Amino acid sequence: MSKKVIIIGNGIAGITCARHIRKQSIFDITVISSESKYFYSRTALMYIYMGHMKHEHTKPYEDSFWENNRINLVQAHVEQISSADNNIQLNDGTNLNYDFLVIATGSKSNKFGWPGQDLQGVQGLYNLQDLQTMEQHTKDIKHAVVVGGGLIGIETVEMLLSRNITVSFLIRERSFWDTVLPDEESRMINKIIQHHKVDLQLGTELKEIKSHNGAKVTSVITGNGEEINCGFVALTVGVSPNISFINNSGVETDRGVLIDHNFRTNIKNIFAIGDCAQFKTPLDGRKPLEQVWYTGKLHGETAAKNIVGLNAEYLPGHWFNSAKFFDLEYQTYGLVLAQKADNEDWFWWQDKKGEKGIRILWDKNTLSFKGINAFGIRLRHEICNDWLNDKTPVNTVVHQLRKANFDPEFFKGYEKEFAAAFNHQNILIKN
Amino acid sequence: MEMDMSLSLANHAESNPLNNRMKMGAALVAISFLVLLLGLFNQFYNPILLGIFIIMISAGSLFYTNGLYANTVDGIKNNGVMFQSLTNRGLWAWILGIVLTGFYIILYWYPQYLGLNKNGNTGLVRFFDPLSYLLNGKQASQWFVYGTFYTLAILLMGIKFIRKNRHSKYQVFRTVSVMFFQTAFAFLIPEFLESLSADKAYFSKDVKNMWPLNIYFTDQWNIDGMLKGGNLGAFMLVMGIGMIFIISPILTYFYGKRWYCSWVCGCGGLAETAGDPFRQLSDKSLKAWKVERWLIHTILALVTVITVAVLYTMFYDNPSSYWLNKKSFSILVIVFFAIITSIVLLKRKTIFKDFDKKAFIIALSVMGFTVLCLINILMSNGRNVLFLDAGILRQGYGFFIASVFSGVIGVGFYPIMGSRVWCRFGCPMAAILGLQQKLFSRFRITTNGSQCISCGNCSTYCEMGIDVRSYAQKGQDIVRSSCVGCGVCSSVCPRGVLKLENGPIKTKKLQGPIQYVNGAFEVTE
Ligand SMILES: Cc1cc2nc3c(=O)[nH]c(=O)nc-3n(C[C@H](O)[C@H](O)[C@H](O)COP(=O)(O)OP(=O)(O)OC[C@H]3O[C@@H](n4cnc5c(N)ncnc54)[C@H](O)[C@@H]3O)c2cc1C
Numbered sequence: 001m002s003k004k005v006i007i008i009g010n011g012i013a014g015i016t017c018a019r020h021i022r023k024q025s026i027f028d029i030t031v032i033s034s035e036s037k038y039f040y041s042r043t044a045l046m047y048i049y050m051g052h053m054k055h056e057h058t059k060p061y062e063d064s065f066w067e068n069n070r071i072n073l074v075q076a077h078v079e080q081i082s083s084a085d086n087n088i089q090l091n092d093g094t095n096l097n098y099d100f101l102v103i104a105t106g107s108k109s110n111k112f113g114w115p116g117q118d119l120q121g122v123q124g125l126y127n128l129q130d131l132q133t134m135e136q137h138t139k140d141i142k143h144a145v146v147v148g149g150g151l152i153g154i155e156t157v158e159m160l161l162s163r164n165i166t167v168s169f170l171i172r173e174r175s176f177w178d179t180v181l182p183d184e185e186s187r188m189i190n191k192i193i194q195h196h197k198v199d200l201q202l203g204t205e206l207k208e209i210k211s212h213n214g215a216k217v218t219s220v221i222t223g224n225g226e227e228i229n230c231g232f233v234a235l236t237v238g239v240s241p242n243i244s245f246i247n248n249s250g251v252e253t254d255r256g257v258l259i260d261h262n263f264r265t266n267i268k269n270i271f272a273i274g275d276c277a278q279f280k281t282p283l284d285g286r287k288p289l290e291q292v293w294y295t296g297k298l299h300g301e302t303a304a305k306n307i308v309g310l311n312a313e314y315l316p317g318h319w320f321n322s323a324k325f326f327d328l329e330y331q332t333y334g335l336v337l338a339q340k341a342d343n344e345d346w347f348w349w350q351d352k353k354g355e356k357g358i359r360i361l362w363d364k365n366t367l368s369f370k371g372i373n374a375f376g377i378r379l380r381h382e383i384c385n386d387w388l389n390d391k392t393p394v395n396t397v398v399h400q401l402r403k404a405n406f407d408p409e410f411f412k413g414y415e416k417e418f419a420a421a422f423n424h425q426n427i428l429i430k431n
Numbered sequence: 432m433e434m435d436m437s438l439s440l441a442n443h444a445e446s447n448p449l450n451n452r453m454k455m456g457a458a459l460v461a462i463s464f465l466v467l468l469l470g471l472f473n474q475f476y477n478p479i480l481l482g483i484f485i486i487m488i489s490a491g492s493l494f495y496t497n498g499l500y501a502n503t504v505d506g507i508k509n510n511g512v513m514f515q516s517l518t519n520r521g522l523w524a525w526i527l528g529i530v531l532t533g534f535y536i537i538l539y540w541y542p543q544y545l546g547l548n549k550n551g552n553t554g555l556v557r558f559f560d561p562l563s564y565l566l567n568g569k570q571a572s573q574w575f576v577y578g579t580f581y582t583l584a585i586l587l588m589g590i591k592f593i594r595k596n597r598h599s600k601y602q603v604f605r606t607v608s609v610m611f612f613q614t615a616f617a618f619l620i621p622e623f624l625e626s627l628s629a630d631k632a633y634f635s636k637d638v639k640n641m642w643p644l645n646i647y648f649t650d651q652w653n654i655d656g657m658l659k660g661g662n663l664g665a666f667m668l669v670m671g672i673g674m675i676f677i678i679s680p681i682l683t684y685f686y687g688k689r690w691y692c693s694w695v696c697g698c699g700g701l702a703e704t705a706g707d708p709f710r711q712l713s714d715k716s717l718k719a720w721k722v723e724r725w726l727i728h729t730i731l732a733l734v735t736v737i738t739v740a741v742l743y744t745m746f747y748d749n750p751s752s753y754w755l756n757k758k759s760f761s762i763l764v765i766v767f768f769a770i771i772t773s774i775v776l777l778k779r780k781t782i783f784k785d786f787d788k789k790a791f792i793i794a795l796s797v798m799g800f801t802v803l804c805l806i807n808i809l810m811s812n813g814r815n816v817l818f819l820d821a822g823i824l825r826q827g828y829g830f831f832i833a834s835v836f837s838g839v840i841g842v843g844f845y846p847i848m849g850s851r852v853w854c855r856f857g858c859p860m861a862a863i864l865g866l867q868q869k870l871f872s873r874f875r876i877t878t879n880g881s882q883c884i885s886c887g888n889c890s891t892y893c894e895m896g897i898d899v900r901s902y903a904q905k906g907q908d909i910v911r912s913s914c915v916g917c918g919v920c921s922s923v924c925p926r927g928v929l930k931l932e933n934g935p936i937k938t939k940k941l942q943g944p945i946q947y948v949n950g951a952f953e954v955t956e
Pocket residue numbers: 008009010011012013014032033034035036042043044045046076077078079104105106107125126127152155242245273274275276290291292293294296322323884
């Protein structure tokens with residue numbers, strides 16, 4: 001008999017899960033989501049605001065895809081889960097039964113209780129509704145303040161600049177994203193931000209958001225007591241799992257919905273995936289919460305296998321990620337953290353113009369390759385992954401870096417310069 | 432809460448106001464057009480005026496480009512594309528589209544309004560006489576005027592494209608290449624040759640413009656022209672045939688059809704330069720892809736049938752004037768089609784992989800149609816193609832396909848349908864190169880592991896309407912017959928996912944989606 005699967009949330013995690021269940025079964029699949037009927041790519045929000053794309057361009061599948069693949073889409077908000085009755089309640093009062101429930105409700109923007117954080121023109125950037133209010137509140141303004149130096153923060157700065165709005169960028173840390181990036185990389189980004197004439201305020205916290213008329217924001221006060229006049233404030237201080245509606249459902253939660261390595265919650269037929277899921281015991285070298293696109297995909301795919309009855313454990317392989325800071329592309333493979341561990345060594349190289357940079361990380365004892373950060377350079381995922389799998393000697397990686405070159409044709413090579421600099425500084429490990 | 436984001440976001444003011452250099456540039460271009468109008472309506476002709484026009488339009492365009500890009504950082508410049516009237520099918524787009532379409536209609540069918548006159552030009556054509564005399568010693572024709580505009584557009588908009596994409600050597604080289612081929616091969620060399628052999632019968636002298644894009648190649652006047660054209664004529668004939676059967680397949684094998692479509696071809700050259708602001712307007716729907724497959728291959732079949740019919744008629748009517756006669760020609764045609772058919776049948780697994788049975792049906796029906804027509808031709812006197820006269824068909828093709836489609840719709844509709852409508856739906860040359868690209872080429876676009884974030888920039892800016900993202904998010908290589916290798920998808924990708932590459936055919940990743948699982952890349956479906 002065909003089982004009934006309900007997936008809450010049509011983000012990358014929920015949708016991947018639905019697609020993979022469909023591929024492997026004839027289950028009845030319903031995806032319920034409140035933000036929009038159709039799946040779109042959240043990562044492209046900035047491009048809609050900047051006019052590179054319209055919302056329709058960010059939908060990875062044509063609208064007919066869902067019907068063709070017998071995946072029911074419902075736009076509604078799930079108010080409550082009654083796990084004892086295998087039942088959920090929607091905002092319009094409907095009750096729906098399920099055999100399997102997948103919670104893929106993603107994240108919401110953090111707000112840390114600042115005075116004035118609920119004024120008009122103060123918001124995070126996570127969903128389409130945010131984009132719409134940002135559109136409204138940034139019309140005819142001259143200056144904006146972005147609080148929080150992460151990936152969404154710098155994207156928001158770029159968005160505002162594209163509309164000729166000047167920006168003060170308040171970052172609590174002493175350098176951009178230095179909780180993730182080593183010093184040199186972080187400083188490289190600081191420079192780019194300043195190059196774009198952004199008022200970059202490092203080591204600065206937000207204290208208060210103010211309004212002359214009590215409705216729309218007119219200024220912020222920083223931790224140093226400085227007042228900055230502005231017409232818009234973006235709070236991009238991270239995200240956290242969007243799970244408040246799960247309270248009292250019997251599903252165990254902490255920061256996120258707690259799951260094992262098969263994405264099962266404490267209740268056997270309820271799964272959680274994507275941004276909102278939290279591993280009870282994190283995998284080696286990985287965080288309990290994984291809030292990126294590709295992990296959402298992997299979660300969805302693996303959970304689908306478990307739902308159709310195959311026993312599949314989460315095996316994400318080596319960490320990787322990518323981002324773009326204004327026009328500087330960044331890719332990373334393996335775990336290169338802001339600080340190296342005692343048993344690790346690393347080498348940073350930057351080209352003369354400061355447009356490219358590579359950091360390579362290795363194990364001090366075995367001299368095997370452990371990771372790489374690349375700036376202004378595209379590297380081949382498969383090759384980097386092979387090197388990590390094979391624990392290739394760092395020296396070999398340095399001298400075969402060309403194999404991983406993924407830059408477009410005719411781009412200037414950097415490998416020789418990099419290898420020469422590496423050899424110069426690391427004579428000891430020449431083998 | 433259902434809402435239409437694209438609507439709410441589309442109506443906001445343009446984000447970048449014109450700066451002084453841009454204003455000055457725009458003013459210069461506007462004045463240069465006024466000078467042109469003087470030529471069109473006045474009797475006031477002067478080589479100096481023509482010189483002023485060319486200098487002003489060039490200077491204006493360069494100023495504008497400079498104002499637009501001088502103070503920008505190297506990188507992608509698509510801010511506001513979806514907001515601006517001109518690039519988002521707004522009022523300005525429609526105005527430009529109507530003006531361009533109107534120009535093409537006058538150019539093709541009413542050149543007298545441009546001032547064309549055998550006994551002494553007037554108006555716009557006369558305005559360009561001085562340049563024509565300078566290059567080939569004859570008075571200008573409407574085609575000369577068109578060629579000059581065309582070349583100017585590729586050069587000036589090419590410079591703009593280079594400035595915009597200065598961070599990418601691939602884009603820069605490719606654009607310099609189309610600018611060179613247009614100026615030298617399509618414009619200057621034919622004009623010089625024309626002046627050298629002024630008394631000889633005219634024949635097409637643009638060597639890069641090969642059959643079937645150049646449908647005139649097999650017309651009797653052209654063949655006679657080449658045969659009687661001495662060494663030059665012989666060279667043109669040998670080159671023409673060599674390009675079709677030897678040079679182009681070899682280059683396509685090594686580099687994909689991009690060597691032609693986005694590095695050499697004039698139509699492609701215009702699309703990549705003047706058409707670049709409109710590339711995002713291409714239709715990405717599956718439906719458009721279906722229409723494309725039917726249309727372009729039917730046109731290829733048509734042009735093949737017509738060409739065979741025209742040639743057969745020629746051999747039939749002149750049994751002993753040519754090296755070939757109707758019998759040897761028939762044998763050649765039959766052998767050639769037997770070879771093509773067997774290749775398609777043998778390679779059907781690779782060809783029809785991503786659109787399986789339906790593609791096979793398209794191929795079978797198109798090939799069936801072709802064969803039927805060919806039998807019909809070879810059994811009649813050549814004048815009969817499915818009860819239609821070959822001459823009339825040839826004329827119809829010239830009118831509907833080579834003129835209306837490639838010019839009026841192909842370029843006139845740039846601001847509405849995007850820059851590659853002709854290249855994608857109509858061009859028989861693109862169809863042939865596309866088949867070669869799909870069947871036996873080392874070219875593909877590789878995708879970088881699992882780095883794709885499905886943002887959609889690649890698909891949006893693909894001028895051929897290829898849904899690049901649908902491959903990238905599955906980790907599949909993009910091997911599509913329509914891909915002209917412009918490399919823009921790779922440029923605009925914010926995560927470094929796409930790379931245009933040539934490599935052994937065997938390593939193309941066509942089979943099933945590949946996901947990054949368990950630390951290895953394995954086929955999961
Ligand atoms: C601006 C921005 C840029 C980003 N850029 C990148 C990037 O470049 N690379 C990267 O790896 N990651 C990026 N991310 C992170 C990435 O987008 C997320 O990790 C990913 O989208 C999470 O997917 P998900 O399916 O878990 O949840 P989501 O995409 O958040 O989807 C959850 C959906 O569930 C709906 N929902 C929630 N609760 C309910 C309910 N009770 N009832 C009904 N529906 C509900 C929500 O409305 C939402 O639509 C970015 C995020 C943002 C906001």
